[in-house]
Amino acid sequence: MKKTYDVVVIGGGPSGMAAALKAHQNGCETLIIEKDEKLGGILNQCIHNGFGLKYFNKELTGPEYAYHLALEVEKQNIDVSLNTFAYSASQNKVGILKEGQHSIVNAKAIVLSSGSRERTAGQINLAGSRPSGIYTAGTVQKMISFYNQKPGKKAVILGSGDIGLIMARRLTYEGVAVLKVFEIMKNTAGLKRNIVQCLDDFNIPLLTCHTITRVIGTDRVEGVFYAQVDENLQPLPNTEKFIECDCVILSVGLIPEMEIFDGQVEVSPKNKSFVVDENRESSLSGVFVSGNVLHIHDLADNATIEGEIAGISASKYAKGEITKLNKKIDIKFSDKISYTIPQKVNLNQNGNFKIYFRNKNQLLRKTIVVNCGEKTIAKKFSVALNSGELQEIDVKLDDVVNDLFVDIL
Numbered sequence: 001m002k003k004t005y006d007v008v009v010i011g012g013g014p015s016g017m018a019a020a021l022k023a024h025q026n027g028c029e030t031l032i033i034e035k036d037e038k039l040g041g042i043l044n045q046c047i048h049n050g051f052g053l054k055y056f057n058k059e060l061t062g063p064e065y066a067y068h069l070a071l072e073v074e075k076q077n078i079d080v081s082l083n084t085f086a087y088s089a090s091q092n093k094v095g096i097l098k099e100g101q102h103s104i105v106n107a108k109a110i111v112l113s114s115g116s117r118e119r120t121a122g123q124i125n126l127a128g129s130r131p132s133g134i135y136t137a138g139t140v141q142k143m144i145s146f147y148n149q150k151p152g153k154k155a156v157i158l159g160s161g162d163i164g165l166i167m168a169r170r171l172t173y174e175g176v177a178v179l180k181v182f183e184i185m186k187n188t189a190g191l192k193r194n195i196v197q198c199l200d201d202f203n204i205p206l207l208t209c210h211t212i213t214r215v216i217g218t219d220r221v222e223g224v225f226y227a228q229v230d231e232n233l234q235p236l237p238n239t240e241k242f243i244e245c246d247c248v249i250l251s252v253g254l255i256p257e258m259e260i261f262d263g264q265v266e267v268s269p270k271n272k273s274f275v276v277d278e279n280r281e282s283s284l285s286g287v288f289v290s291g292n293v294l295h296i297h298d299l300a301d302n303a304t305i306e307g308e309i310a311g312i313s314a315s316k317y318a319k320g321e322i323t324k325l326n327k328k329i330d331i332k333f334s335d336k337i338s339y340t341i342p343q344k345v346n347l348n349q350n351g352n353f354k355i356y357f358r359n360k361n362q363l364l365r366k367t368i369v370v371n372c373g374e375k376t377i378a379k380k381f382s383v384a385l386n387s388g389e390l391q392e393i394d395v396k397l398d399d400v401v402n403d404l405f406v407d408i409l
Helices: 014-025 041-045 062-075 137-147 162-173 192-202 300-318
Strands: 004-010 030-033 079-081 084-089 093-098 101-112 116-118 134-136 154-158 177-183 206-208 210-216 223-228 241-244 247-250 254-256 287-289 328-333 337-341 344-346 352-359 363-372 375-385 391-396 404-408
Touching: 004 014, 004 300, 014 030, 014 041, 014 062, 014 101, 014 300, 030 101, 041 062, 041 137, 062 300, 101 300, 116 137, 134 137, 137 162, 137 247, 154 162, 154 210, 162 177, 162 192, 162 247, 287 300, 328 337, 337 404, 352 404, 363 391, 375 391
Parallel strands: 004 030, 004 101, 030 079, 101 287, 134 247, 154 177, 154 247, 177 206, 328 404
Antiparallel strands: 084 093, 093 101, 116 254, 177 210, 210 223, 223 241, 328 344, 337 352, 352 391, 363 375, 363 404
8 A cells, every 4th residue: 555546445345345446447556445444435334235236237245246346446557555444634635543553544535435333223213222132234234144144032113214125025034023114205215126025925014104202111122112102202191101122223314434534625404415416526626426425325336326426526626627616606505405416517528417316106108398598407207116116317518607406206
């Protein structure tokens, strides 16, 4: 590992590896910093299939998907520093800790692809005591996949995110009875295919507008009380019920690992993530962001594609082919949409770019429109817009002359 690189990528998951590959292919000396002992990130414990259909045009398991990218990183002789923790970063420097030694790596451009971590019981203020048997879905996934250990015999799952849904199926395969899945919102946060394949196929009930109100147990989980919630997500009186179980699995959202640039980079109040332009450049010149640290992706394939965007852009910045432009316009959106990526666009640019977004509710037979002033510059009809899926629409940069507005009609 050298002391200076053109591009330094923080995080060796699918988005980080894709960014490094593109930066390297564009002629930049590139380094990947990864805190774990191997590349791949969360993919290494996702032994189910369903990955790669969009990016590799074939169905892969998580480890297979990671292997394909890691093998290409190795073939390209890209520098990789494993078991390395990036503890600080600024515009051109990354502070790292490896084997107990602190050092600084200089970079002309940085790509942050550090991923996200799961929310825990404490972070969602789960009521009750703290007996053993309360796990995050990712922890259970790792327990089973890496250590062949079951979390219990009878489980309930709080939250219908994709990891939680997939673990419902996996637990069933392992002989653990999944009694119920609770979702506090009206709609599931998971992909429709996961609802069908992981719950419906195994007759596992999904209770929307419900949440766990109390965990019962001293040394070990003995059961939970659950209740229906109102429009303000508060438990309704006289709806509380008890169910006996010995483990509670939490799939209640992810927190982006963005602290390394805390206070240095503009953050969106809408989704509490970095504000980026179409190149995935943040408000800090030369710092690009991709993957789950930017926004939670439905597919590893989409995170990989976003990594390529950031990697190409970072390499161009490092080579002086693009500079930060002061003239940018905002991408605004209607109340049917939770957020967009990007949030800003550089004016006077050529080519096309995609606006990615998530809609708040399930919608059928709708048209996505992008307006620039009074003019509609992009339009796309969709039979179904599922809130668990990332939506996208193509926009021509030549048509962008003023603020954009994304709506669903």
